Amino acid sequence: TLGNIANAMAFANQYKSKDQNAVKLMQNLWMHSLATAHCAEALADHLELDRDVAYVTGLLHDIGKVVLIDIITTKYAGTPQRLRESPDLNAKAIEPVAHLAGLHVVQYWKLAGDLTHPIFFIQRPEYAPTSAGMNMAYCVRLASDMADARGFGIAEATPLNMDDHLSLRHFKLPPERLDIVSKGFEEMLGSIMSVFGTTV
Numbered sequence: 791t792l793g794n795i796a797n798a799m800a801f802a803n804q805y806k807s808k809d810q811n812a813v814k815l816m817q818n819l820w821m822h823s824l825a826t827a828h829c830a831e832a833l834a835d836h837l838e839l840d841r842d843v844a845y846v847t848g849l850l851h852d853i854g855k856v857v858l859i860d861i862i863t864t865k866y867a868g869t870p871q872r873l874r875e876s877p878d879l880n881a882k883a884i885e886p887v888a889h890l891a892g893l894h895v896v897q898y899w900k901l902a903g904d905l906t907h908p909i910f911f912i913q914r915p916e917y918a919p920t921s922a923g924m925n926m927a928y929c930v931r932l933a934s935d936m937a938d939a940r941g942f943g944i945a946e947a948t949p950l951n952m953d954d955h956l957s958l959r960h961f962k963l964p965p966e967r968l969d970i971v972s973k974g975f976e977e978m979l980g981s982i983m984s985v986f987g988t989t990v
Contacts, residue, residue, distance in 0.1 A: 809863035815880060818944040819856060823849050825937035830930045832971045837961060839929055840904075847908045847930050850901075854892030854909075855944070858884040881944050889913055915960070925961075932957035936968065 807816045830848030834841040862880060884891075893910040907923025908915075908930050915927035932955060937943070939950050952958075953965040 807860060807863060812859050812863040812880075815859060815944060816856070818942075819852060819859070822934070822937055822942045822944050823852055825940070825942035826851060826930065826934045829936050829971065830933035833929050833933055836967065836971060837925070837929060839925055843902075843904050843908075843926060844929055844933075846901075847905050847926055848933050850892070850896065850905065851909055851912050851930050851934060852888065852892070852944070853895045854888040854890065855881075855884050857891045857895060858888060915956070928957040928960045936972070940972075 807813055827845045827848035830844040831841045834844035859880060889910050889912060896905050896909055907918045907920060908926035911918040911927045912931050915924055915931055918924035918927050935950055939952060952968060958965060
C-alpha cells in the first residue's frame, strides 16, 4: 500500500494544468488513473499476473492524454477555441493518438520495458507482440473500463456492457468474477483518494 501511494505521489503533479478549462479534465483523468490502477492490481491478483506492474501500468495507461491535453490547452496557439473549452470534445479528440504519446512518455522517462506493450496496446490488446504484454494490456483495459462504468471516467459516461467485455473473453472469465473484484471498490478508492485530498 505504501509503495502504491509512493508511486501515485510520484506522478500526481503531472495531472495539473495552468489552463482553467483543462483543470477539471485533468482532475477527472487523475481520478480515473487512480481508480484504474487499484482495479488493475485487484484484477492481477485474480488473474495471477504481476500486481505491481498492473498497478503502475494502470496509473500510467493514460499518461499520453496528459501530454496531449497540455499541448492543446497551453502549448499550441492554433487550437480551435471550441476544442480548448470543451473537456468532452478534447477527450474525444485525443483518444485515437493517446497511446502513441503514452509510449513516447514511457520511453522518455526510461521506465521498465514491461510497461511499454500494455500502455501502447491498451486499445487493441490482441496486437501486443508478447503474451505477457497482451495479458497485461487486457487486464488494464478491463480495469479502465470498470473505472469508467463506476463513474471514474474522464468525460461523459458511455454505457458499457461488461458482460461481453473483450478482456473477459480473452481470460475466459465469467462476468460474475468481476463482482469479486468490485467488492469494496468505492470504499478502497475513497481511502486512497483522501490521501491526495481528492473526494470521490
